[in-house]
Every structure is written in structure tokens, then in C-alpha cells.
Amino acid sequence: MAAIDIKLPNEKKTSVETNKHLSVILNVLKWIVLMFFAIYAIFPILWLLISSFKTNAELMSEPFGLPAVWQFGNYLNALKASNLGILFANSVFISIAATCINIMLAGMISYCIARFTFKGKEIIFVMFSAGILVPLNALMVPYFTIVNKLGLYDKHIGLIIVYTAIGIPVSTFIVRGFMNGIPREVEEAAIIDGCGFFKRFFMIILPLSKTGLVTAATFQFLTCWNEFVYSMLLTSSTKVRTIQLGIRYFTNQFSTDFVSMYAAIIVSIIPSVICYMLFQEQIISGLTSGAVKG
Amino acid sequence: MKTTKGDKLGITLFLIPPLALFALFFIYPVSYVFVTSFFKWDGISDAAFVAFQNYLALFKDPIFRRSVVNNVIWALTAGLIQVPLALLVALILSKKPRGWKVFRTVYFMPQVISGIALATLWSTMYNSEYGLINALLGVVGLEHLQKNWLGTTQTAFPALLIYWVFYIGYYMVIILAEITSISEEYYEAASIDGANKIQQDLYVTLPLVRNSIITCITLAMVFGLRQFEQVYLLTNGGPANKTSVMVLYLYKEMQNNNYGYANATGVMLIIVGTIVIVGVRKLFASKQYES
Structure with a gap:
């Protein structure tokens, strides 16, 4: 011992x-x-x-150095040579429109799912879950045919409708999650006061689910802004095309002027980064709210 | 809550627009893809029923087989390398080291940038004449390793895979959130039992975040099967179709107006995706029964 x-x-x-x-x-x-x-x-x-602030010569000779003089002119070149302004405006318009409509529709359907029981509710749930996991890229031919038949090929509204639609399942899951968290008592009190269905939705539920709506809107905006395949497939003229498609063509347009091409790419990234900086917490909570978990 | 008559009208009005869009852009296209995959159809003249001929032709085409193999490699790399790396980083950040929020912000940054912008960025990285990678090799004196990364058969596909596998932000954020939601009590109990930090990670954290790991593996593999932008922009399937993937194959057939054939490829994509999703769930569910 x-x-x-x-x-x-x-x-x-x-x-x-x-x-x-x-x-x-x-x-x-x-x-x-x-x-x-x-x-x-x-x-x-x-x-x-x-x-993107260097000269082409600097880029070749000193790829890791800082520019001797910051060449803001590269950005002007990019704007002039590539219709960057129009493409940018198209992206802003299409993304914002598709986000607004999408969030409105997601709010409507989420309210029904979160608050009421009705026939087919379970089916909607299963179909939307499947909808999140369906590889949309596999549907190129039907999307092309549908948009053509509706006469929406190469029109802003065509892309807006497609983007609105493809985001509906994800947005619905995010918004529904937040609406589930709103205490029912709030609404019951409103019913006693004589508020009808629409008044309750617009005056009580929508304002209370603001965080959820903003989260879903952030995801939807990023999806729209970054979408490439259907923008390529469903448009053909510069008047309608989005900036993502522009990037594809910058590579040809600036075949020797790399720094201007880089400037153009930076311009295309800025809105995503700003969106991320403003709504980082929402993005993180949205990712983890079970919405993207299928 | 009781559903009144007014509510019923409201519900109907609220359900119709989103469900109509969902039907038009999800249900109809999926059924359409399945049906037309049995037809020979160029989009102009009438479609002719050919039964399984499109599928037979698909499997006979070495480029399609190559595409499937590439997609499977991509999905496995995502599920077995990318997600474990994300898990490792999430475990480290969950201890809240100095500046962990800054790290989280930085890791997630590439996820908000479009695939096409990232691909363009990396095509300049890999470029044989002015690319950053060859420049870096030059700086450290490894000039003999400089090559045309995306134009060489041996390096093209690994180059596509590697640049993207280290972007772990998406899965890291999901797993990290799950870890931080674990109650402190579990760890207190474990440390009373004498478990050190690593043992706590292995025996407390890992089992508790299992579901989000499974989710991440599923998502990562599904994303691996959907790859398009990167390949389209960086190699367009070349050299010698060595880097082709299913969606790129579909896209090219569609450009050739082989609509029925392209849709057969789409069906294969949906089927392989479903197998992966169900497979991952089954694999991990069976393990639960064993333990």
C-alpha cells in the first residue's frame, strides 16, 4: 500500500x-x-x-503584388465593353421581382399549412420535400418547352415566373417553421374581435413572421441572383439576360483584357456579398431551421 | 382552431396560386420527362414511340458511362471527404476559439457567390500561361510541376474536384449549429466521468449530431450529382470527354435537338439521385439498430 x-x-x-x-x-x-x-x-x-485594380502588365509580371496605381478605369472599361450595366439591371429587376412574388406565395401557403387542417395537407408536405431534392437541371427540356408555349421565351417575366416557382418549396419550409412558432392565442383573440381570414393574415401573421420572411427572401434572392442554367436556356438577347450569363461571355469579350474581366466579375459578386453581410444571421438560422434538411 | 366558412374560402384562394406554379414547374415537368424519355423526338416533327431504345443507347455510349462514373466519384468525394472536413472544422469552432465568428463568416462566403463566378475565378487560377497556381509553383521553385491543369487528361478531373472540395462552409454551418444546441449538461456529465475533450467529441457530440451529418452527406451527394456550371465553364467536358457529367451530357444532347434522349438522361439523373438519398438513409438507419 x-x-x-x-x-x-x-x-x-x-x-x-x-x-x-x-x-x-x-x-x-x-x-x-x-x-x-x-x-x-x-x-x-x-x-x-x-x-481587378491592376494593369494587365502588372498582372503578368507580379501576380501577387499590389497595384502601383489603383486602376479604377478597369471598371469603366468593363461597363463600356460588355453591357454590364444592362445585365446588372436585368438581374436586379428579375431577382427582386421573383423574390417578392415568391415570398408572398410562400407566406400564403405556409399560413394555410401552419394554421389549418384540410384535405391533402400531408400530400403537399411530401411533394414539397421531394421538390427540394429534385435535380432541377434534369428538367431542362420541359422548362424550355413550357416557357416557349406560354410565349415567355426571352422575356423578363419568363425568368421571373420560373425563379418564383423553383423557390416555392424551400421558402415554404422556412416560413412555415416561423409561423408554427407564433402562439395561437394571438390569433384567437383576433377572431373574437371579429377579424376575418385575410385581415388576420395581413395584419397579424405576416408582421409577426417577419424574421422568417426575411430569411426566406435572403435565400430566394441569392438563388435568383446566382442562377445560371435557366437564364442561359430561356433568354437570348442582352435586353433580358442576367449578369451570370454575362460572366460566361466576359471570358470571350475580354480575351486579352483580363483586369477588366476581373472587374466585371467583382461587380457581379458585390450584391451577393452585400446580401450576405446584411443577413448573415438569417442565412445561418435558415440553413439550420430544418428547411434545407429535406 | 375552428375552420369557418370564410376560412375555407381564404384557404382555397391562398392555396391555388402556389400549388398551380408547383404543378406547372415540378409535377408536370417530372412526369413529362419520364413519358418523353420513351420517344424519339426532336421538338419539331412528331414524336415516335421507341420504348427503351433511348435508355439502351445511353448505356452503350461510353461518354454517358464516363459521365455517370464522374458523377459518382463527385458524389462520393462530397459525402466522404467534404462533409468529414466540415465536421472537423465544426468541432473545432464549437469550442469557440478566438475569432470563431469571423472564421464562420469567411468559410461561408464562397457559398453566396455564384457557381459561375467561382468557376471563372478558378479557370484563371488554373490557366497555364498566367494562372495563379503555376505562378505559385514558380515562386517555390517547382517549375517542373507547372502544367495546363484543365487541358491535361490526367489532371483535368482532379482539378475540377479539388478546388471545390475545400469549400466546406455550407455543411460546416449546419453541423456547427447542431453542436451548439447540445445541452451543457451532457458535457458536464462526461467530464465527471473523466472524459477528455477529444473523448467528449467522439462519444457525446458525434452521436448527438448524427442526423445533421446524415443530412449533410445526403445534400452533398445530391449536389455532387447535379454539377453543371463548373464543368461547363472550366472544361466543357474535355479533354476527350474525360470530365463530362450527366447534366452536361443532357445539355449537349438538348442542343442537338435529341429531346427524348436528353430526357432519358434526365430520368437517369432523377433515379440515381433517389438511389443516393434512399441509400444514405438506409445505410445510417441500419447502423442505429446495431448500436
Whole structure:
């Protein structure tokens, strides 16, 4: 017994020491991992941003240096050479319109699902879940045919309708989640006061689900702004095309003027980044509200 | 809450517009794709019923088989490498090290940028003449490794996969939120039992965030099957169709007015996607019964 009593403290000491070494190594590894992914995520974008202010000669000779003189003219060149202004305006118009209509429709259907029981509610739920997971890219031919038959090919309204529709399942799941959280008592009090269906929806439910609507709108806006395949498939003229499609053509238009091309890409990224900076918390809560979990 | 007559009218009016759009852009197109996949059809002349000929032709085409294999590799890379990396980073950030919110913001940033902008950015990275990667290799004295990354058969597909696999923000945010919602009590109990931080991660955190990991793996694999923009812009399937994927194959057939055939490809995409979703659920569900 006595021998053990003497030995124990020693053993403890060495194990504490090895633990210390281990935790130092783990700590270093931890920061290496964190920094690696951070640099990977941000460095290419920063490089693009800085390069967009260089001259083409600087870009070739010193790809990692800062520009000697910041060339804001690159942005003017990009605007002049590529119809960037029109493409940008198209994207803004289409994305905002498709977001507004989508959120309105998602709010309407969410209210019905969250508050009432009716036939087919379960089916709607299952179909919308499936709708989130359907690979929309597999539906290129039917989308093309539908839009053509409706006479909406190469029209703003065509893209607006398509974007509104493809976002309905995701938006509905997000908004419904928030509406479920609104206490029923609020509405019951309104019924006693004689509020009808529409008044309750517009005056009580919509204002109370503002956070959910903003979250869904953020996702919907990003989806619309970044969409490429259907913009390519359903439009053909510069009057209608979106900026994502523009990027595809910048590569040809600026075949030797790289810095202007970079400027054009930066312009196309800015709205997404601003949207992210403003609504980061909503994006994170939306991702985790179970909405995207299918 | 009681449903009154006025409510019924309201519900009907509220359901019709969104459901009509859903029917027009989800239900109708999916059925349409399935039906027309059994026809030979160019979009102009009448469609001719050909039964399974489109599918037989698909499987005979080595480019289609290559596309499926590429998609499967892509999906597996996403599910087995990208998501575990995201999990690792989420575990680290869940301890709230200094600046963890900044890291979270930075990691998620590429997710809000369009696939086409990222692809263009990376095509300039990989460019053989002025690209950043060759420049970096030059700086560290590895000139002999410089090559035309996207134009060489051996490196083209790995180059497509690699740039994207380290963008873990999306899955990291989902898993991190799940971890931070775990009650402190579990960890207190575990540390009383003498579990160190790593043991706590392995035996407390991991089992509790299992569902969000399964969700992430499912989503990652489904996204892997849908890849289009990156491939279209970076290689357009080349060199020698080595980097083709199913959606790109579909797109090219559609451009050739082989509508029925293109839709057969679409059906294959939906079927492979369904197999993946069901497969992942089954795989992880059965493990639950064992333990």
C-alpha cells in the first residue's frame, strides 16, 4: 500500500506532462486547419479583387503584388465593353421581382399549412420535400418547352415566373417553421374581435413572421441572383439576360483584357456579398431551421 | 382552431396560386420527362414511340458511362471527404476559439457567390500561361510541376474536384449549429466521468449530431450529382470527354435537338439521385439498430 501511495503522484505528473505536450500539438494543428480553410475560402476572391485594380502588365509580371496605381478605369472599361450595366439591371429587376412574388406565395401557403387542417395537407408536405431534392437541371427540356408555349421565351417575366416557382418549396419550409412558432392565442383573440381570414393574415401573421420572411427572401434572392442554367436556356438577347450569363461571355469579350474581366466579375459578386453581410444571421438560422434538411 | 366558412374560402384562394406554379414547374415537368424519355423526338416533327431504345443507347455510349462514373466519384468525394472536413472544422469552432465568428463568416462566403463566378475565378487560377497556381509553383521553385491543369487528361478531373472540395462552409454551418444546441449538461456529465475533450467529441457530440451529418452527406451527394456550371465553364467536358457529367451530357444532347434522349438522361439523373438519398438513409438507419 505504501509503495503505491508514493508512486501515484509521480505517474500523475508524467501523464499531465504528456497531456500538456499533446494539447500544445493539438492546439497548433487546430490553428493550421482553421487558417487553411480560411485562406482557401477568401484568398482567391481577394486576389481577384486586387487584380481587378491592376494593369494587365502588372498582372503578368507580379501576380501577387499590389497595384502601383489603383486602376479604377478597369471598371469603366468593363461597363463600356460588355453591357454590364444592362445585365446588372436585368438581374436586379428579375431577382427582386421573383423574390417578392415568391415570398408572398410562400407566406400564403405556409399560413394555410401552419394554421389549418384540410384535405391533402400531408400530400403537399411530401411533394414539397421531394421538390427540394429534385435535380432541377434534369428538367431542362420541359422548362424550355413550357416557357416557349406560354410565349415567355426571352422575356423578363419568363425568368421571373420560373425563379418564383423553383423557390416555392424551400421558402415554404422556412416560413412555415416561423409561423408554427407564433402562439395561437394571438390569433384567437383576433377572431373574437371579429377579424376575418385575410385581415388576420395581413395584419397579424405576416408582421409577426417577419424574421422568417426575411430569411426566406435572403435565400430566394441569392438563388435568383446566382442562377445560371435557366437564364442561359430561356433568354437570348442582352435586353433580358442576367449578369451570370454575362460572366460566361466576359471570358470571350475580354480575351486579352483580363483586369477588366476581373472587374466585371467583382461587380457581379458585390450584391451577393452585400446580401450576405446584411443577413448573415438569417442565412445561418435558415440553413439550420430544418428547411434545407429535406 | 375552428375552420369557418370564410376560412375555407381564404384557404382555397391562398392555396391555388402556389400549388398551380408547383404543378406547372415540378409535377408536370417530372412526369413529362419520364413519358418523353420513351420517344424519339426532336421538338419539331412528331414524336415516335421507341420504348427503351433511348435508355439502351445511353448505356452503350461510353461518354454517358464516363459521365455517370464522374458523377459518382463527385458524389462520393462530397459525402466522404467534404462533409468529414466540415465536421472537423465544426468541432473545432464549437469550442469557440478566438475569432470563431469571423472564421464562420469567411468559410461561408464562397457559398453566396455564384457557381459561375467561382468557376471563372478558378479557370484563371488554373490557366497555364498566367494562372495563379503555376505562378505559385514558380515562386517555390517547382517549375517542373507547372502544367495546363484543365487541358491535361490526367489532371483535368482532379482539378475540377479539388478546388471545390475545400469549400466546406455550407455543411460546416449546419453541423456547427447542431453542436451548439447540445445541452451543457451532457458535457458536464462526461467530464465527471473523466472524459477528455477529444473523448467528449467522439462519444457525446458525434452521436448527438448524427442526423445533421446524415443530412449533410445526403445534400452533398445530391449536389455532387447535379454539377453543371463548373464543368461547363472550366472544361466543357474535355479533354476527350474525360470530365463530362450527366447534366452536361443532357445539355449537349438538348442542343442537338435529341429531346427524348436528353430526357432519358434526365430520368437517369432523377433515379440515381433517389438511389443516393434512399441509400444514405438506409445505410445510417441500419447502423442505429446495431448500436
